[in-house]
Amino acid sequence: MNFDFSDDQQAIKRTAHDLLADRFKPDTVRELAEGERYDDAHWGEIAELGWAGIAIDEAHGGQGLGMVELAILAEELGYTVAPVPFLSNAAGGIAIQHAGSDAQRERLLPGIASGDARATAGLLRRNGVAALVPDADSAATIVLFDAEGAGGIVLDAADCEIEPLATIDQTRRYARVTPRDGAGEPLGGDTGPALDRIATVVSAEIVGVAQKTLEMAVEYARDRQQFGRPIGAYQGVSHRCADMLRETESARSTAYWAAWAADAEPETLPIAAAMAKALASDAGWNVTASALQVHGGIGFTWEHDLHFLLKRAKVDGALFGSASQHRERVAALSGLG
Amino acid sequence: MDLTLSPSEQAFADELRGWLAENKPGEEPSGDEAAWDFRLAWQRRLHEQGYAGLSWPEEFGGRGATLIEQAIFGEEMARAKAPMAANLLGLVMGGPVVIAHGTQEQKQRYLEPILSGEEIWCQGFSEPESGSDLASLKTRAVKDGDEWVVTGQKVWTTFAHHAKWCMLVARTDQDAPKHQGMTYFLMDMEQEAVQVRPLRQITGEEEFNELFIEEARIPDANVVGGVGNGWAVAITTLMHERAGLGAGSAASVKIALGQLIELAKENGVADDPVIRQKIAALLIETEALRLNAWRGLTQIMKTGIPGPEGSLPKLQWSAVNQGLTELAVAIQGEEGVLRDSDWTYRFLRARANSIEGGTTEILKNIIAERVLNLPRLR
Numbered sequence: 001m002n003f004d005f006s007d008d009q010q011a012i013k014r015t016a017h018d019l020l021a022d023r024f025k026p027d028t029v030r031e032l033a034e035g036e037r038y039d040d041a042h043w044g045e046i047a048e049l050g051w052a053g054i055a056i057d058e059a060h061g062g063q064g065l066g067m068v069e070l071a072i073l074a075e076e077l078g079y080t081v082a083p084v085p086f087l088s089n090a091a092g093g094i095a096i097q098h099a100g101s102d103a104q105r106e107r108l109l110p111g112i113a114s115g116d117a118r119a120t121a122g123l124l125r126r127n128g129v130a131a132l133v134p135d136a137d138s139a140a141t142i143v144l145f146d147a148e149g150a151g152g153i154v155l156d157a158a159d160c161e162i163e164p165l166a167t168i169d170q171t172r173r174y175a176r177v178t179p180r181d182g183a184g185e186p187l188g189g190d191t192g193p194a195l196d197r198i199a200t201v202v203s204a205e206i207v208g209v210a211q212k213t214l215e216m217a218v219e220y221a222r223d224r225q226q227f228g229r230p231i232g233a234y235q236g237v238s239h240r241c242a243d244m245l246r247e248t249e250s251a252r253s254t255a256y257w258a259a260w261a262a263d264a265e266p267e268t269l270p271i272a273a274a275m276a277k278a279l280a281s282d283a284g285w286n287v288t289a290s291a292l293q294v295h296g297g298i299g300f301t302w303e304h305d306l307h308f309l310l311k312r313a314k315v316d317g318a319l320f321g322s323a324s325q326h327r328e329r330v331a332a333l334s335g336l337g
Numbered sequence: 338m339d340l341t342l343s344p345s346e347q348a349f350a351d352e353l354r355g356w357l358a359e360n361k362p363g364e365e366p367s368g369d370e371a372a373w374d375f376r377l378a379w380q381r382r383l384h385e386q387g388y389a390g391l392s393w394p395e396e397f398g399g400r401g402a403t404l405i406e407q408a409i410f411g412e413e414m415a416r417a418k419a420p421m422a423a424n425l426l427g428l429v430m431g432g433p434v435v436i437a438h439g440t441q442e443q444k445q446r447y448l449e450p451i452l453s454g455e456e457i458w459c460q461g462f463s464e465p466e467s468g469s470d471l472a473s474l475k476t477r478a479v480k481d482g483d484e485w486v487v488t489g490q491k492v493w494t495t496f497a498h499h500a501k502w503c504m505l506v507a508r509t510d511q512d513a514p515k516h517q518g519m520t521y522f523l524m525d526m527e528q529e530a531v532q533v534r535p536l537r538q539i540t541g542e543e544e545f546n547e548l549f550i551e552e553a554r555i556p557d558a559n560v561v562g563g564v565g566n567g568w569a570v571a572i573t574t575l576m577h578e579r580a581g582l583g584a585g586s587a588a589s590v591k592i593a594l595g596q597l598i599e600l601a602k603e604n605g606v607a608d609d610p611v612i613r614q615k616i617a618a619l620l621i622e623t624e625a626l627r628l629n630a631w632r633g634l635t636q637i638m639k640t641g642i643p644g645p646e647g648s649l650p651k652l653q654w655s656a657v658n659q660g661l662t663e664l665a666v667a668i669q670g671e672e673g674v675l676r677d678s679d680w681t682y683r684f685l686r687a688r689a690n691s692i693e694g695g696t697t698e699i700l701k702n703i704i705a706e707r708v709l710n711l712p713r714l715r
Contacts, residue, residue: 001346001405002339003628003635009338068338218709233712235698238705245704246649250625253632257624260338275621327617328610334620335598336607 003256005072012069016051016076024080026305032083033170033308038138042084043115051086053113056093060109067197071204071259075252078208081312083171085118087205088135091198091320092119095143096154098197101188104154108141121198122177123147123320129178132318136162136175144179145191152187159183169315171308196273197262199320203255203273203280209313210248210283213291216306217241220295237294244290247283254279271333278326284313340631342409349402350409356386362419369543373499376423380454383422389452390432397436397448404634411585415592426495427451427458431504434521438562438570447502447523459500461491461524461548462571469699471506472515472568476550478507478522485509485522485555487530490548493693497533497546500526505555506567519567523559530554540685583630586654590623590661593683597665600680604668612668619661626653645708652700655690662687 005013023042032039046052055070056062063069070090077086093112096104096119111117119141122133130136130144142160145152161178218241221232231237258272288310292299299306317323342350360382365375383389392407393399402410422428432451435443450456467474476489487507494503503524510518524531530553535543562570597616601607630650636642662684666673675681691697705711 001342001631001635003632004639005338218711221711230712232705233714235702235705235714238709238711238714239698239701241709241711242701242704245645245709246652249629249645249649250622250653253628254621254625256338256632257340257628260340264339264341275624278617278621279625324614327614327621330617330620331613334617335595336601336613336616 003253005068009068009072013072013076016073017079019049020076020080020082024082029081029083029171029308030305033081036170036173038083038085038173042082046084046086047115052089052115052118053093053109055090056097056109056113060097060105061113062093062109063113067200067259067262068256070201071255074201074204075208075211075255078205078312078316079212081171081209081212081308085120085135085138085173087172087201088120088133088139089115089118090201091121091134092139092141092143094197094201095119095121095145095152095187095191095194096141097194099143099145099152099187099189099191099194100154104185104188108154111140117141119143121145124153124179129176131176132165132167132315133175133177134319135173136160136177137164137173142177142179143187144177144184145187145195150191152191153179153184154187155179155184167315168311169308171312172315174315193262193266193269195320196258196269199273199277199326200255200258200262200269202316202319203251203276204259206280206284206313206316207248207252207255209309209316210244210251210280210287213288213306213309213313214241214244214248217244217291217294224296231294240290240294244287247279247287251276251280251283271330274321274326274329274333277321278323278330281317281321281323281326284317288313342405346403346405346409349406350413353388353410353413356388357413357417357419360386362417365420372420373423376420377454379420380422380424384452384454389422389428389454390448392429393432393436393448393452397432397444398452404638408584408631408634411583412588415585415588418592422454423496423499424451424454424457426460426504427456427502430460431458431502434504434561434570434573437573438521438566442558443523443561450501456501457496457499458502458504459494459497459526459546461494461503461505463493464490465492469696471571472519474506474508474519476505476507477511478509478520478555480509480557483557485520485557485560487522487524487550487553487555489550491550492536492545492547494533494546494548495544497526497548498535502526503531503548506571509564509567513565516568517565519571520564521561521567521570522555523561524550524553524555525559528553538686539688540682583633583650584627586650587623587627587630590626590654590657593658593661594620594623597661597668600665601668604670606668612664615660615664619657619664622653622657622660626650626657629653645704648700648704648708651695652697652704655687655697658690659687 050063053062054065058064096108112119117140120135120139121143122130124130124144125147142155142157159180163176165174167174221237224231254276258276261268261272298304365372387400390399391402395401435447464474478485478487503526505522505524509520530551532549534547536545537543606612665680666684
């Protein structure tokens with residue numbers, strides 16, 4: 001039993017943390033978010049580092065590492081709300097690697113791993129529309145999972161109608177995707193494990209977002225003085241911060257468990273991923289909203305950075321299944337029928 | 338990261354499961370005295386197998402088990418529905434304190450009878466005026482030759498009527514600042530000056546007691562950790578109490594959740610989406626509690642310092658246990674208020690969970706001050 005990262009994993013985490021702190025300073029994030037754009041140089045560097053293909057096998061041009069390493073990167077990118085198409089490409093990569101056919105893997109994974117031909121993934125509703133697909137407007141390949149059933153299709157972006165959306169999260173691009181009639185080819189394999197892995201990566205990203213706002217709230221509660229003492233000395237504030245820690249750490253433990261199970265104990269993945277995403281979706285909102293409350297009026301201003309994190313957490317909470325959808329899965333998997 | 342048991346941990350778990358299969362604890366009899374005898378007999382069986390002092394070093398008759406092995410033990414005992422060992426407080430608090438702070442003579446005198454259950458221990462910390470603010474306690478000890486004379490009142494003393502020894506914290510210096518000036522004693526309960534009165538709980542049972550101490554005598558040789566160091570010594574025992582929860586408590590809550598699912602089916606509400614959401618939320622919180630506990634143990638074993646997640650399990654366990662028993666009562670509707678029911682008993686008993694062993698509010702203070710380094714209110 002060793003519920004901690006290996007030395008190599010620690011090194012990946014440290015490197016990512018330091019690099020991202022330097023590349024995505026708050027002013028940079030703000031500038032990109034307000035311009036609703038990415039900087040290609042950022043993606044170039046991330047691809048150069050091998051992050052785009054970190055969990056893709058070496059035969060297809062990836063690093064051949066696992067879900068734990070992917071979750072580490074997602075968490076650190078969430079911590080800085082980095083405006084980069086990492087999560088979408090990771091989701092697309094997982095979809096092809098774990099639910100695609102051999103031919104689809106051969107054809108698509110190298111471009112995803114190198115970052116030159118990015119992919120993304122989303123959920124296709126019964127009305128034939130995928131309502132919220134991250135980075136669909138810049139991806140080469142779009143994988144749409146059947147939201148109600150067990151299948152999915154792989155599409156060339158050119159075969160889709162892509163309408164960019166103005167969501168509350170300006171640190172990332174999202175689009176509504178409508179595949180043209182009869183377009184795309186079916187995914188070759190079982191989609192369950194791929195969807196569970198994607199939910200796990202989104203959960204890990206939320207953990208990073210929550211951790212950042214917890215730290216911001218605690219720092220503010222130590223400094224801000226009212227009635228002659230720091231507000232963090234009042235239990236109304238300090239107990240709120242303790243609850244934020246509980247939610248963040250619980251989401252973290254559960255996301256790491258799901259990431260570990262994906263590679264080491266696949267039979268546990270469905271319940272672990274459902275639990276991780278249910279917890280993270282709620283924790284992401286509760287922790288970021290609590291952080292805003294601790295900040296008081298300043299937290300409600302556009303000039304404060306908190307809202308970028310709060311909005312990312314809210315949108316992440318809705319991606320690949322909400323908290324209540326994942327709780328329903330937990331109920332179904334736990335003997336409630 | 339590897340969440341499976343190592344070969345030696347697996348061997349320990351297998352051995353334990355094998356032993357439990359041959360030594361099924363059985364059903365605890367009803368009635369306070371019969372239940373006590375049952376727990377005492379269970380402790381003797383644990384002791385014969387060397388499981389009683391699981392965490393104690395081998396030189397003191399223990400097994401020197403790692404934290405992970407202790408967690409495995411807690412899980413397996415919960416799964417086997419084993420009773421609490423009769424001398425639980427001696428095993429998880431008294432013994433470790435004597436080992437950490439006691440003299441050679443004290444170790445020789447006290448440790449073996451704790452393990453065998455021959456001498457039962459109780460804890461005299463809380464007082465009517467000193468609950469969460471333990472350091473404000475007023476029970477007084479005055480030196481008289483080579484003895485101390487103790488007067489005061491203690492409360493919530495579990496098993497006091499069975500106990501031979503009381504871990505007593507009393508004020509020995511009235512003038513010192515409140516966290517100093519306290520001393521940790523081992524008080525012989527078998528003296529006229531110590532009167533035990535049972536406290537009846539909202540469940541109707543009498544698990545706890547009040548102690549009335551009127552000029553009780555304690556030899557100087559029964560001071561543990563030196564005069565004036567009572568606070569530091571007492572804190573060690575409280576930390577042991579909290580470390581003892583965690584994995585085992587998650588396992589027992591998980592069993593209760595299985596029973597709750599059966600109850601939902603029996604009452605025809607397993608399809609009710611509101612009930613499903615609530616049960617799922619409890620299942621998820623229980624898993625988070627288990628994972629936080631294991632992650633916390635890994636941190637302590639690797640660095641010697643508990644990580645932030647290690648402070649969470651007690652808080653989470655009390656919330657989950659209260660939530661699941663409340664839901665069980667709610668599911669039964671009008672039947673749920675009947676007194677003669679196991680769920681009703683558990684529902685009422687759970688109210689104490691967020692108070693005993695550190696209130697939820699005190700635990701949040703600890704997280705805020707020691708983990709998040711927020712400023713202290715006081």
